[in-house]
Amino acid sequence: MNRRLPLLEGRADATARCTYCPKLCRPACPVATVEGRETVTPWGKMRAMDELLRGVEPAEEASRAAMAWACTGCGRCATLCLLDNPVAETLFEGRADALANRIAPAPVSQLVAGWTDRRARLQEAALEARLVGAGARVAVVPGCRAVREDPAGARRTVRAVGEMVGACHAVGGECCGAPLWDAGDREGFFRQAARFVAAVGEDATELVVADAGCAWTLRTLYPQFGLAPERWTRVEHLSETAARKIDRLQPVAVDGDVAVHDSCRLGRGLGVYDAPRQVMERILGRALVALPTSHEHSSCSGGGGLLPITRPATARAIAEELAGEVREVGPDVAVVTSCTSSRSQLRKAGVRADDLADWIARSLGVAGDAD
Ligand code: SF4
Ligand code: SF4
Incomplete structure (x- = not known):
């Protein structure tokens, strides 16, 4: 059945490009890594969008459309794609077209x-x-x-x-x-x-x-x-x-190792990598420890793109993978994040995780209920 898919139509080159690619980006995708299925690799999801564009049987539309939400929007695939193919952008346009055609997953329609x-x-x-x-x-x-x-x-x-x-x-x-x-x-x-x-x-x-x-x-x-x-x-x-305002920050005494997690939206999204590290090293008065992946290769926590409501088991498994990385550094490493979803994901996976905002408030002597 052919639907009206105006946004995806504008991305037809991108969906076709992935379809004919040897999947260079496969290892980068957290969803594909934990689910271990070709259909949720960036290639598989773009292929699903391509099939929607070409028209599939009505009974198959919802499963193809669901692939648009099998993505945290983390942008990791872009770091390995030599063709600069805009996967996340295309999948998010697929979401808009699917929602307009009433073939979005139920939790998404309920949110709206x-x-x-x-x-x-x-x-x-x-x-x-x-x-x-x-x-x-x-x-x-x-x-x-x-x-x-x-x-x-x-x-x-x-x-x-x-x-x-x-x-x-x-x-x-x-x-x-x-x-x-x-x-x-x-x-x-x-x-x-x-x-x-x-x-x-x-x-x-x-x-x-x-x-x-x-x-x-x-x-x-x-x-x-x-x-x-x-x-x-x-x-x-x-x-x-x-x-x-780094001179305003005062040291906070804390035992143990601390690491900064580069959240997808702040790091790959906005290119902000140094500021959280500068701030935390000033607050700690010593060096941070490094996680096994960082900067543009930083692992996703599974909290983005509505994945926790569309594929909750996958979102949890991605958080467990990240928690495993943290434990490789040490059993008691505290993680600082600038993403509230990541903090929640990491805590659920048993990692000590706090918001950078909390550290900054402590450093400035803002405590208690802050009234
Ligand atoms: S995102 Fe790039 S590397 Fe990945 S399948 Fe598409 S074209 Fe290939
Ligand atoms: S943006 Fe992230 S979750 Fe989405 S396809 Fe790319 S690597 Fe996978």
């Missing part, structure tokens, strides 16, 4: 259908945690997950930014829209982005963003689609702000 309720719950949590504000030149984005799961920690993050840059206000009641982008709901994402921009307010010209995924969304997708107002002169990840 439940967005209004989810947004209301976030606003309620943010108001209760006093993470809504306006009027300052700097707006701090603590991240929805932090607001929902650790409101005191999110308040500490906002206070810590205040210690570094002066007056700032929190944007905790509106999501940047990243989950809708991952779901393939482009219109929903654009609507949510407009709400987010309104919540940042007219006065803010600089954003400090704690979560790597939010920072990537605001720095890549917003400009790409003309969603970022011109008055936003600087959108920084928190590690970059702390690196600029």
